[in-house]
Amino acid sequence: MTDIREAAEAAAEILLNGGYVERWVEGAIFPCEMAFFIAVCSLAGVDRVIESGRQDGYSTEILGDWASQNGRQIASVDLEHDAARAAACRQRLAHLPIQLVKGSAYEEFGRLARDGVGRRLALITDGPKGWPAISMMAAATDDRVQVVALHNLNPGTGGRELFERLGGQQSFHEAALKDPGPRWRELKAREIAFAGDTAARSLETSSLGVLRLDDTNRSLLRNAWRSEFGLHQPVMVRALWQLGAYAAATKLYGLSYRLLRR
Numbered sequence: 001m002t003d004i005r006e007a008a009e010a011a012a013e014i015l016l017n018g019g020y021v022e023r024w025v026e027g028a029i030f031p032c033e034m035a036f037f038i039a040v041c042s043l044a045g046v047d048r049v050i051e052s053g054r055q056d057g058y059s060t061e062i063l064g065d066w067a068s069q070n071g072r073q074i075a076s077v078d079l080e081h082d083a084a085r086a087a088a089c090r091q092r093l094a095h096l097p098i099q100l101v102k103g104s105a106y107e108e109f110g111r112l113a114r115d116g117v118g119r120r121l122a123l124i125t126d127g128p129k130g131w132p133a134i135s136m137m138a139a140a141t142d143d144r145v146q147v148v149a150l151h152n153l154n155p156g157t158g159g160r161e162l163f164e165r166l167g168g169q170q171s172f173h174e175a176a177l178k179d180p181g182p183r184w185r186e187l188k189a190r191e192i193a194f195a196g197d198t199a200a201r202s203l204e205t206s207s208l209g210v211l212r213l214d215d216t217n218r219s220l221l222r223n224a225w226r227s228e229f230g231l232h233q234p235v236m237v238r239a240l241w242q243l244g245a246y247a248a249a250t251k252l253y254g255l256s257y258r259l260l261r262r
């Protein structure tokens with residue numbers, strides 16, 4: 001696979017074949033957004049995805065489906081605060097080879113990113129959101145991390161600006177796929193037909209930023225130091241993880257919010 005158009009065609013095929021468009025639920029990442037993430041991961045040769053925020057398992061099932069076709073690995077973290085919902089989600093995903101983790105991503109992302117599994121990693125977060133999610137993924141970024149993705153990067157937000165500065169406009173699928181192939185166009189048409197009238201978010205402007213990393217932007221992300229991070233600067237979070245103080249990382253995010261509202 002050589003370019004994003006071709007990779008997007010293969011990814012769209014997975015979503016169309018799996019009937020995922022008609023199973024989309026409000027709150028979940030849109031089908032085209034997930035297809036774009038899979039396409040970028042395929043191009044980048046990713047062999048392990050670490051996800052935070054699975055809720056009912058919509059995005060996780062798509063990742064597991066993609067991974068099971070070629071031996072890639074998926075780990076997925078969620079707080080699982082609603083026990084009944086979590087149990088239903090686990091049942092939905094039981095047929096797929098996914099490592100399901102219950103806990104706070106502020107510590108579990110550290111454990112998973114540091115456990116040595118996988119040679120080329122992708123990180124995707126859809127809870128927590130915003131700057132805490134960005135600092136968490138920046139802290140988890142080492143030389144193996146090839147792709148970083150975050151949901152709900154709406155136009156006008158600082159997080160979206162950061163993704164566009166580090167990865168260009170093509171961090172979002174509308175800009176990356178200016179002349180998409182037939183399978184992508186079919187996926188987009190079905191997405192609009194299914195969710196166009198009801199979805200709370202715009203189907204025209206995607207909000208899943210997918211950042212492909214190279215040596216330059218990986219270093220900028222990893223070493224980012226911003227006022228928006230408050231106390232949870234990536235270097236601080238990483239230092240706690242390196243010390244094995246995983247639970248303290250969650251406390252750092254909580255303290256930052258209480259003291260600085262960040």
Ligand SMILES: C[S@@+](CC[C@H](N)C(=O)[O-])C[C@H]1O[C@@H](n2cnc3c(N)ncnc32)[C@H](O)[C@@H]1O
Binds near residue numbers: 052054055077105129
């Ligand atoms: C919008 S839902 C995820 C939807 C899912 N990605 C999909 O597309 O189907 C957000 C999820 O993030 C989880 N979450 C929020 N903060 C978290 C944290 N700090 N650690 C782990 N999970 C978290 C919530 O429990 C919730 O299930």
